[in-house]
Amino acid sequence: MRRRVLIGLAVVVTIVAVVFGAAFAFQRKLIYLPSGGPLPNAADVLPSGRDVTLTTGDGLRLGAWYFPVEDARAAVLVAPGNAGNRSLRVPLAEALNGRGLSVLLLDYRGYGGNPGSPSEEGLALDARAARDFLVRQKPERLLYFGESLGTGVVTELATEHPPDGLVLRSPFTDLAAVGKRHYPFLPVSLLLRDRFPVSEYAQRLRVPVTVVYGAVDSIVPPELSRAVADAANGRAVAVPGADHNDPVLLDGPEVVGAVAKLAGG
Known part of the structure; x- marks a missing residue:
């Protein structure tokens, strides 16, 4: 026995x-759920589009799309979420162009046909390369926009290189908090290699922050997004009836309006 x-x-x-x-x-x-390439030329996507190459601190050359606007009120660095590639964010770029804002659509390493494999450390290097490009364009104002996983990327970037404003769409307090909701049977905090501690970074920021989130988000619980807004002493904007991947959270009025407001208009 x-x-x-x-x-x-x-x-x-x-x-x-x-x-x-x-x-x-x-x-x-x-x-990380990347979509690969090849992708069309930026000018074939929007008339103002330019294909640009970003060189990271560890030597990778990443493709990105830049959509400038003449006499732009600000330039916006868009750090995407964990899925797809930059082609999915074109509606956001077009909407922001319409509000007088230049836009850089970043694809991380491993996304959109770019070399390398994504990791928290790698994405931080990718974001720095994107910021360096925009700084060289000498914008009047520089804003960061982070979507879901990208909120961890831009909040970390903002602790070292503060922007003029930060919009976080569907942020989480840290990646473990999301993992625990979806994998309650696993010791997520012990297993995770990439942590993206958004709230920890947000507490250190001294720039205007707006958090936009879906009121019925099934991927990132709304209370996590509200907690990030509190940590940053920022403004929280709930989009009624919106789930994580609904189009209204891509280029809806609450999202575009939040960015335009931080740009001064």
Whole structure:
């Protein structure tokens, strides 16, 4: 009987170890969901578009799209979420162009045909390369826009290079908080390699911050987004009836209006 119990325990321990090991080894496949290339030329997407190449601190050359506006009131660095590529963010760029704002659509390493594999450290380098490009354009004002996972990217960037304003769309307090909601059976905090501690960064910011989130978000619970707004002493804008990937949270009036307001109009 005792031998049978020990064998049973050994089987359970082995299964748990395999599950946890797989979760640790393949977690980035669950976090980062890139779409590849090739992509069209930026000018074929919007008439003002320019294809640009960003060179990161570790030597990668990343493709991006820049949509300038003459006499722009501000330039906006758009850091996307964890899925797709920059082509999905064109409606946002077009809407912001319409409000007199130049826009840089960044694709991280591993996204949109770019070389490399995504990681928290890598995305931080990608964002710095994007900021460096926009600074060279000498904009009147510089804003950061982060979408979901991108909120972790731009808040970290803002602690080192503060912008004139920051819009966070559907932010989370940290990646573990989201993971715990979707994988309650796993010790997410112990397993995560990439953490994106958005609230921790937000507490250190001294720039205007607006948080826009869906009131019925099923991916990032709304209370996490509100907590980020509180941490940043920022303004929170709830979009009634909106889920995480609804079009209204891509280029809807609340999102575009939040960016335009920080740009001064």
